[in-house]
Amino acid sequence: MSVSDQPIPLSGRILDIGVRFLPHFVLFAVIIGAWEISVATGLIKSIIIPRPSAIWSAIVELYITEGTIYRHFFITLTEAVVGFAIGAGVAVSLAIASSLWDPFRRYVTPYAVVLNVTPGIALTPVIIAWFGYGMGSKIALAAIISFFPIFVNTLTGLVQVDEDREELFNSLGASNVQVFRKLRAPAALPLMFAGFKIGLTTALIGAVVAEFAQATDGVGVLMSRFSFQLNMAASLATLLSMTVIGLILFYSMEFLDDRIVFWRRESRRAAASRARARTWAAQAKK
Amino acid sequence: MAVQDATSEVLVDTLERSLRNRRIAKHVGIFLTLTLLWELGSRMGWLDPLFYPRPSNIIRSFWLIYFQNANVWFHLYSTISLVIIGWVLGSMLGIGLGALVGFNTVIRRFLKPYVIVLEATPRIAVAPLLIAALGFGVNSKLAIIMLVCFFAPFINTLSGVINVNEERLELFRSMRASKTQILRKLVLPDAIPVIMAGERLALTAALSGALVAEFIQRDKGIGSLILVYTRNLNMASAFACIFTLTIIGFLIFKGMEKLDHYIAYWKYEGGRERMSAKRKRTMVEP
Numbered sequence: 001m002s003v004s005d006q007p008i009p010l011s012g013r014i015l016d017i018g019v020r021f022l023p024h025f026v027l028f029a030v031i032i033g034a035w036e037i038s039v040a041t042g043l044i045k046s047i048i049i050p051r052p053s054a055i056w057s058a059i060v061e062l063y064i065t066e067g068t069i070y071r072h073f074f075i076t077l078t079e080a081v082v083g084f085a086i087g088a089g090v091a092v093s094l095a096i097a098s099s100l101w102d103p104f105r106r107y108v109t110p111y112a113v114v115l116n117v118t119p120g121i122a123l124t125p126v127i128i129a130w131f132g133y134g135m136g137s138k139i140a141l142a143a144i145i146s147f148f149p150i151f152v153n154t155l156t157g158l159v160q161v162d163e164d165r166e167e168l169f170n171s172l173g174a175s176n177v178q179v180f181r182k183l184r185a186p187a188a189l190p191l192m193f194a195g196f197k198i199g200l201t202t203a204l205i206g207a208v209v210a211e212f213a214q215a216t217d218g219v220g221v222l223m224s225r226f227s228f229q230l231n232m233a234a235s236l237a238t239l240l241s242m243t244v245i246g247l248i249l250f251y252s253m254e255f256l257d258d259r260i261v262f263w264r265r266e267s268r269r270a271a272a273s274r275a276r277a278r279t280w281a282a283q284a285k286k
Numbered sequence: 287m288a289v290q291d292a293t294s295e296v297l298v299d300t301l302e303r304s305l306r307n308r309r310i311a312k313h314v315g316i317f318l319t320l321t322l323l324w325e326l327g328s329r330m331g332w333l334d335p336l337f338y339p340r341p342s343n344i345i346r347s348f349w350l351i352y353f354q355n356a357n358v359w360f361h362l363y364s365t366i367s368l369v370i371i372g373w374v375l376g377s378m379l380g381i382g383l384g385a386l387v388g389f390n391t392v393i394r395r396f397l398k399p400y401v402i403v404l405e406a407t408p409r410i411a412v413a414p415l416l417i418a419a420l421g422f423g424v425n426s427k428l429a430i431i432m433l434v435c436f437f438a439p440f441i442n443t444l445s446g447v448i449n450v451n452e453e454r455l456e457l458f459r460s461m462r463a464s465k466t467q468i469l470r471k472l473v474l475p476d477a478i479p480v481i482m483a484g485e486r487l488a489l490t491a492a493l494s495g496a497l498v499a500e501f502i503q504r505d506k507g508i509g510s511l512i513l514v515y516t517r518n519l520n521m522a523s524a525f526a527c528i529f530t531l532t533i534i535g536f537l538i539f540k541g542m543e544k545l546d547h548y549i550a551y552w553k554y555e556g557g558r559e560r561m562s563a564k565r566k567r568t569m570v571e572p
Contacts, residue, residue: 027396048419107316109300117535121410121494122509122528124501125516130337156296205408212414213501213513220411224502227414235415239407246406 083142372431
């Protein structure tokens, strides 16, 4: 870490990044080269692991020249996001209800535990029978399997607050609404977001698995179609698109986490307090 | 960085508390009422019994698939044996590689980008590819289970090894502990609870992975049984299989808890006393 205030010139920065990442690039190139050669010489059967160059041409075909993948890409992305939104909505509202109302929590808990120990994926055929072959069944499966981690994390965050703080709130005569808004909800947010991140990943898995079982569109269908045609290069290229979806989902949640739970990271906390100071100064001027 | 199980103490606490205080009658009462309502709704024609099976039919299906036809045992055996073998192999691989990477900073630095990419990919999605590469049958199923199992123990072992308490390490070094001593007496005991959390997640994931592999292969195993029953719109039997999986999931949960008590005994109340009493016994009578 450089401590000097002098901004490093751009060319220097690029050089710096280049030097830092050069070994990685070299290693990557060596791996790819070795892989290509071992497939080309027949050391590895190309039907099991295709050549990198074949994967690259499949990527070019799928993403650039034909562009067939984008429709499937957005369908799977939508299924995962909508399923996650439904699952998270139900999970957070149930968690809030059961944190506020003890009997409710007692009677909901056994069912939540039963739902958790059942592998949600086992429901796939049943869900497809219930919701049909379209996007509905994928959304439903994504919602069901993303429900539990979010529910548990939100509930834990809402219930396990620091007792001293709760004591302080009570002794200052805070109302129930104040305790919830200023103590429980902020305490729960970091855990809630951790749950959201797990939930998003599982929602994507749910959408893809439901597509494997029965669907007409989506990257899962594309993947199983290419695999059964033994077109390994294209199915690896499709797998890449799932990685991209996963990365998009994860990093957008990370971004939201950073903005909403701003007090956890020092730099974000400072930025938020600067912004508040500015608005207050502006108000004072008026 | 370590991956944690979502099942929280809050839920288990609530469950135990509510079961202890003679509330079990109320719970059973509510459950029976719900079941009766379901049965009644089905008999009155509000719920289509073709899609939403009656509880009485599910119970009859249990009898059918377990005793009268006794066809479930074969599939259960197929699934469970594969899950256990795949889990042991996959998590061994994960722990081994995690330790290797944890101890070697150079490998760690170079592996990091690949781990990030692998983490974002829904790993179950590789299932069709593996089936195409390895063919139908045991090999590809085992490969899928191993792949799904690999990640949580890998990450958790890695983080357990990296996050060694610096001060203790200093103490060990200053007393000239050998590398094996540091590994056996410091790193491993510190890492084991985290590794066990990863193992528990891996076992659950293994069951899901096996189900997905069976959905695609449709030859044997509880997953293909569910698929076949659902295709035949024999929903009652499909639900009997799903509830079987609930029981298996519960047994996995309890079994891993037992294993955790046995291996990471110092984490639990009374575990340390029990172990030292045992050691004393073995030391007194050599």
